[in-house]
Amino acid sequence: MKNIKRMLRIHRIFMAQEFKRMMEYKGDFIVGIIGFFLVQLSNLMFLWIIFGQIPDLAGWSVNEVVFIYGMSLIPKGIDHFFFDNLWSVGYFIVRKGDFDKYLTRPVNTYFHVLVEKIQIDALGELIMGIALVCVSAPGIRADWDAFRVLAFIAVIPFVTLIFTGVKTITASVAFWAKRSGNVIYMFYMFSDFAKYPTTVYNRLVQNVITYIIPFALTSYFPALFILKGENPLFNLGMPVLASAVLMGAGIMVWHKGIRAYESAGS
Amino acid sequence: MKRKLKIYLPFVNAGMQEVATYRVNWIFFMLGEALSCFVTYFIWAAVYSSGDKESMNGFTMPQMIVYIVLMFLTGTIIASDGAYVVGEEIRDGSIIMRMIKPVSYNATFLFQELGNKLPTEIAIAAPMIITVEVIRTMISGVLQFNALSLILYLFSCALAYLISFYFNICFGFTAFVIKYLWGANMMKNVVVGFLSGAVVPLSFLPGVLEKVFLFLPFASLNYTPVMIYMGKYTGAQLLYYIGLQVFWVLFFFGLSKLLWRISVKRLSSQGG
Amino acid sequence: MITVDKLRKEFKKTVKEPGLKGSVKSLFKPKSEKVVAVRDISFSVEEGEILGFIGPNGAGKSTVIKMLTGILTPTAGSCTINGKNPTQNRQSYVKEIGVVFGQRTQLWWDLPLRETYGVLKEIYEVPEDSYNRRMAFLNEVLELEEFIASPVRTLSLGQRMRADIAASLLHSPKVLFLDEPTIGLDVVVKDNIRKAIEYINRHEKTTVILTTHDLADIEQLSKRIVMIDKGTKVFDGSIAGLKTQYGQIRELTFETGVANAAAVLEYAKHFSLGEEDVSVETEGNVVKVRFNSAAVPVSDILSYTLNKVSVSDISVKDADIEEIIRRLYGQGAV
Numbered sequence: 001m002k003n004i005k006r007m008l009r010i011h012r013i014f015m016a017q018e019f020k021r022m023m024e025y026k027g028d029f030i031v032g033i034i035g036f037f038l039v040q041l042s043n044l045m046f047l048w049i050i051f052g053q054i055p056d057l058a059g060w061s062v063n064e065v066v067f068i069y070g071m072s073l074i075p076k077g078i079d080h081f082f083f084d085n086l087w088s089v090g091y092f093i094v095r096k097g098d099f100d101k102y103l104t105r106p107v108n109t110y111f112h113v114l115v116e117k118i119q120i121d122a123l124g125e126l127i128m129g130i131a132l133v134c135v136s137a138p139g140i141r142a143d144w145d146a147f148r149v150l151a152f153i154a155v156i157p158f159v160t161l162i163f164t165g166v167k168t169i170t171a172s173v174a175f176w177a178k179r180s181g182n183v184i185y186m187f188y189m190f191s192d193f194a195k196y197p198t199t200v201y202n203r204l205v206q207n208v209i210t211y212i213i214p215f216a217l218t219s220y221f222p223a224l225f226i227l228k229g230e231n232p233l234f235n236l237g238m239p240v241l242a243s244a245v246l247m248g249a250g251i252m253v254w255h256k257g258i259r260a261y262e263s264a265g266s
Numbered sequence: 267m268k269r270k271l272k273i274y275l276p277f278v279n280a281g282m283q284e285v286a287t288y289r290v291n292w293i294f295f296m297l298g299e300a301l302s303c304f305v306t307y308f309i310w311a312a313v314y315s316s317g318d319k320e321s322m323n324g325f326t327m328p329q330m331i332v333y334i335v336l337m338f339l340t341g342t343i344i345a346s347d348g349a350y351v352v353g354e355e356i357r358d359g360s361i362i363m364r365m366i367k368p369v370s371y372n373a374t375f376l377f378q379e380l381g382n383k384l385p386t387e388i389a390i391a392a393p394m395i396i397t398v399e400v401i402r403t404m405i406s407g408v409l410q411f412n413a414l415s416l417i418l419y420l421f422s423c424a425l426a427y428l429i430s431f432y433f434n435i436c437f438g439f440t441a442f443v444i445k446y447l448w449g450a451n452m453m454k455n456v457v458v459g460f461l462s463g464a465v466v467p468l469s470f471l472p473g474v475l476e477k478v479f480l481f482l483p484f485a486s487l488n489y490t491p492v493m494i495y496m497g498k499y500t501g502a503q504l505l506y507y508i509g510l511q512v513f514w515v516l517f518f519f520g521l522s523k524l525l526w527r528i529s530v531k532r533l534s535s536q537g538g
Numbered sequence: 539m540i541t542v543d544k545l546r547k548e549f550k551k552t553v554k555e556p557g558l559k560g561s562v563k564s565l566f567k568p569k570s571e572k573v574v575a576v577r578d579i580s581f582s583v584e585e586g587e588i589l590g591f592i593g594p595n596g597a598g599k600s601t602v603i604k605m606l607t608g609i610l611t612p613t614a615g616s617c618t619i620n621g622k623n624p625t626q627n628r629q630s631y632v633k634e635i636g637v638v639f640g641q642r643t644q645l646w647w648d649l650p651l652r653e654t655y656g657v658l659k660e661i662y663e664v665p666e667d668s669y670n671r672r673m674a675f676l677n678e679v680l681e682l683e684e685f686i687a688s689p690v691r692t693l694s695l696g697q698r699m700r701a702d703i704a705a706s707l708l709h710s711p712k713v714l715f716l717d718e719p720t721i722g723l724d725v726v727v728k729d730n731i732r733k734a735i736e737y738i739n740r741h742e743k744t745t746v747i748l749t750t751h752d753l754a755d756i757e758q759l760s761k762r763i764v765m766i767d768k769g770t771k772v773f774d775g776s777i778a779g780l781k782t783q784y785g786q787i788r789e790l791t792f793e794t795g796v797a798n799a800a801a802v803l804e805y806a807k808h809f810s811l812g813e814e815d816v817s818v819e820t821e822g823n824v825v826k827v828r829f830n831s832a833a834v835p836v837s838d839i840l841s842y843t844l845n846k847v848s849v850s851d852i853s854v855k856d857a858d859i860e861e862i863i864r865r866l867y868g869q870g871a872v
C-alpha cells in the first residue's frame with residue numbers, strides 16, 4: 001500500500017516535470033498534435049471516398065465502421081500518451097547505454113521508464129477517436145443506456161494495456177539485440193488492422209489479430225458487444241484476458257532482459 | 267563530368283556499407299510498412315465485393331491490387347531523408363560547416379543516399395514487380411508484362427526520386443521555423459501521401475480536385491510512375507507527365523539553391 | 539564496507555565472418571563466442587577510503603564498476619555493500635550508493651537544474667528537512683547557487699559535473715562511484731572538483747571509488763589503488779607500494795653536444811637490456827633515458843654515459859606514477 005502511494009507520488013512528480021518541459025516547447029506540441037490529427041483526417045478521407053462508391057462495407061454501415069475506427073484510436077491514443085517512452089527503449093536508450101540510469105535508482109525500472117515521459121502528440125489521436133465515437137454512436141442505435149456506456153468505458157483501460165503489453169515485449173528485445181525499435185514498429189503496425197471490422201480480412205489474418213497479436217480485441221470485438229450485445233463472455237472477456245496475459249508476459253520478459261543487459265562501451 | 271562524378275563514388279560506397287550493417291533492422295521496418303499495405307488491400311477487396319460495379323473510376327479490382335503494390339514500391343524507391351538531415355543541421359547549427367566545404371553538400375548527400383538505397387531497392391523491387399506480374403497474369407490469363415513500360419517506369423521513378431530529394435531538402439529549411447522535426451516531418455508525409463495518391467488513386471477525387479492535384483508536384487512523385495507502369499498514360503499524355511516531372515525537378519533544384527543562399531545570408535548576418 | 543568476492547562477467551559475442559556471405563550466414567546461424575571480461579576479481583574497501591580503480595582501455599574496468607553499481611548482473615561471484623547485494627535487492631542496494639558517469643548525465647536536460655533535485659528527492663525519499671540541509675551543504679561545497687536556476691542544457695561542462703555530483707550525493711549515500719569525473723575539464727575546474735570530493739570524503743566519511751584516465755586525480759585523492767588488466771587484478775595496494783613493486787624505473791636526463799648521442803651510446807646493446815628495461819628520447823641536445831634500476835644499477839649507467847660522451851647538466855630522478863603505469867601497459871593509454 002505504501003508502495004503504491006509512493007508510485008503515485010512519483011508519477012505525479014514526473015507528470016509535473018513533463019508539463020513544465022512542454023511549456024518550454026509549446027510550438028512543438030501544437031505541431032505534434034496537428035500532425036497526428038492530420039494522419040487520422042487523411043484516413044477519414046479514405047473512408048469518405050470509399051463510402052462514396054458503396055452503401056456498406058461487407059455488411060457494415062458507415063456509422064458502424066466509423067465507430068470501430070474511432071474506438072480503435074482511443075486505447076491507441078491513451079497508450080501513446082502515457083507510455084510512449086517504450087519506443088525510446090527500443091530505438092536508443094538501451095543501445096546508447098542510457099538504461100544505466102534507471103538501474104542505479106531505487107525505483108522499479110519498468111515503472112520508471114513508463115512514467116518518465118508523456119507524449120502530448122497523442123491528443124491528436126485521442127480527440128479524433130472520441131469525436132468519431134460520439135458522432136457515429138447515435139446513428140447506430142438510439143437506446144444508449146448507462147450500461148452500454150459503462151461497458152465501453154470499463155473496457156478501455158484493458159484494451160489500452162494490449163497496446164502497452166505488445167510494446168513492452170517487443171521493446172524488451174533490445175536488451176538482447178541492442179536495438180528493437182523496428183521490431184516494435186512491425187508489431188505495432190498490426191494495430192492498423194484494428195481500424196476496420198475484422199470480418200473484412202481473410203481467415204488467416206482474422207486468427208492472427210484475434211489470438212496472436214490480438215489488436216482485433218482492442219476495438220472490433222468489444223464493439224460487437226457494445227453495439228449489438230453479442231456474446232459478452234468472449235467479446236469483453238477476451239480483451240481483459242489478453243491484456244493480463246500480454247502485460248504479465250511483458251513484465252516478465254523485461255525483467256529477464258535486465259539481467260541480460262550489457263550496457264554500452266567497454 | 268566523369269571526373270566530377272568520380273569524387274562522389276566513395277559516398278555511394280559508404281552509403282551501401284551503412285545499409286549492410288543495419289539489414290535486419292531494415293527488414294523489420296519494411297515488414298511493418300507492408301502491413302498497412304495489406305490492410306488497404308483487404309479494404310479494397312471488401313469495397314469491390316460490396317459494390318456491384320466491376321470498375322471504379324477506371325480501376326478494376328486486379329488493377330487496384332497492382333496499384334497498391336506499385337504505390338508501396340514506388341514510395342520506398344523515392345523516399346528521401348533530406349528533410350531530416352537538413353533540419354537536424356539547422357537545429358544543431360552544423361549547417362554553417364557546409365559554407366566552408368569545397369564539394370557541393372547536396373550532391374554528396376544525394377550520392378550517399380543513392381548508395382544507401384540501391385541495394386535495398388534492387389532487393390525489393392525485383393520480387394515485387396514479379397509478384398505484380400504474376401497476379402496480373404493469374405487474373406487475366408495472359409501475360410501483360412511490357413518491357414517498355416518497365417523502362418519508362420524506372421525512368422519516371424528516377425525523376426520522381428530527384429523531385430523527392432530536392433523537395434525534402436527544401437522542406438528541411440522549415441526547421442528555421444518549426445523546431446520539432448519529427449512532428450513537422452510527420453505532417454509533411456501525411457499531406458504529401460494524400461496528394462500523391464498513396465491513400466486513394468487521384469481519379470477517385472472530385473473532378474476539379476483531381477485536376478489540381480495532378481498538376482501539383484506531389485502527383486509527379488508516386489502517381490505518375492505508377493500510372494505509366496500500368497499503361498494508363500500513353501502518347502502525348504505520357505510526354506506531358508514526364509515533362510511535368512522534369513519541370514518539378516528543375517523547380518525544386520532551383521528552390522533548394524535559393525533557400526540555401528537565403529540561409530547563408532541569414533546565418534552570416536546573425537553569426538549562426 | 540564493500541566486499542567484492544570472485545566477481546566474474548562473461549559476454550557472448552557474435553562472430554561475423556567478413557563480407558556479404560558472412561552477414562547472410564550470421565543472420566541465419568549466428569555463431570557466438572564467450573568473452574570473459576572480468577575474471578574472478580576480489581577486493582574489499584573500508585569505510586571512508588578513496589580507492590583509485592585503474593587499468594587500460596578494455597581491461598574490464600567499467601564492467602566491474604557497472605557490476606558494483608547494479609547495472610550489470612555478474613555471471614558469478616558477488617559484491618556486497620553493508621551486507622546488501624544488488625542481484626538480490628537492487629532497489630535497496632542502490633540507495634546506499636551514488637553514481638556519476640562523467641560522459642553521461644542524470645540531470646533533466648530541458649529543465650532548470652533545481653527541478654532535477656526536486657525529482658530525485660522523491661525518488662530517493664529524502665524527507666523535507668534533511669533535503670533542505672543537504673542542499674545547503676552541497677551548495678556550499680559545489681557552489682551550485684550561480685546556475686541552479688538555469689536549464690541544464692545551458693550549463694558548462696564543469697558546472698554540469700558539479701551538478702551531477704551533487705545529484706548523486708543528495709540521498710547521502712555511503713559509497714560514491716565516480717567514473718571519469720574530470721574528463722574533458724580544464725585544469726582549474728579539475729582541481730575544484732578534486733577538492734570537493736576530498737572535502738566530502740573527509741566530512742562525511744563517504745567511501746569513494748574512482749576511475750580515471752587522469753592519474754593526477756588518483757595521486758591527489760586516493761591512497762590505495764586497484765589495478766586490473768585483461769579482467770584480472772594485477773595490483774592492490776598503496777601508491778608507494780606500486781612504486782616499490784614496479785617503480786625501479788629511473789630517468790636519466792642530460793645535455794650533450796654530441797649530435798647522435800643515442801646511437802653512440804647504444805644502452806640496450808651495451809648492457810644487454812630488453813626493450814621494456816630501457817628507452818631513450820632525444821629532444822634537441824637533451825637526452826632522456828628511462829631505465830630499470832633493477833636491471834642495471836644507477837651508478838653503472840652514470841659512469842658509462844660520462845665516459846662515452848661529454849655532458850652538461852646531468853640528473854637522475856624517480857619516475858612518477860604515470861610513467862610506471864605507462865610502462866606496465868606499453869605505450870598505450872592508461
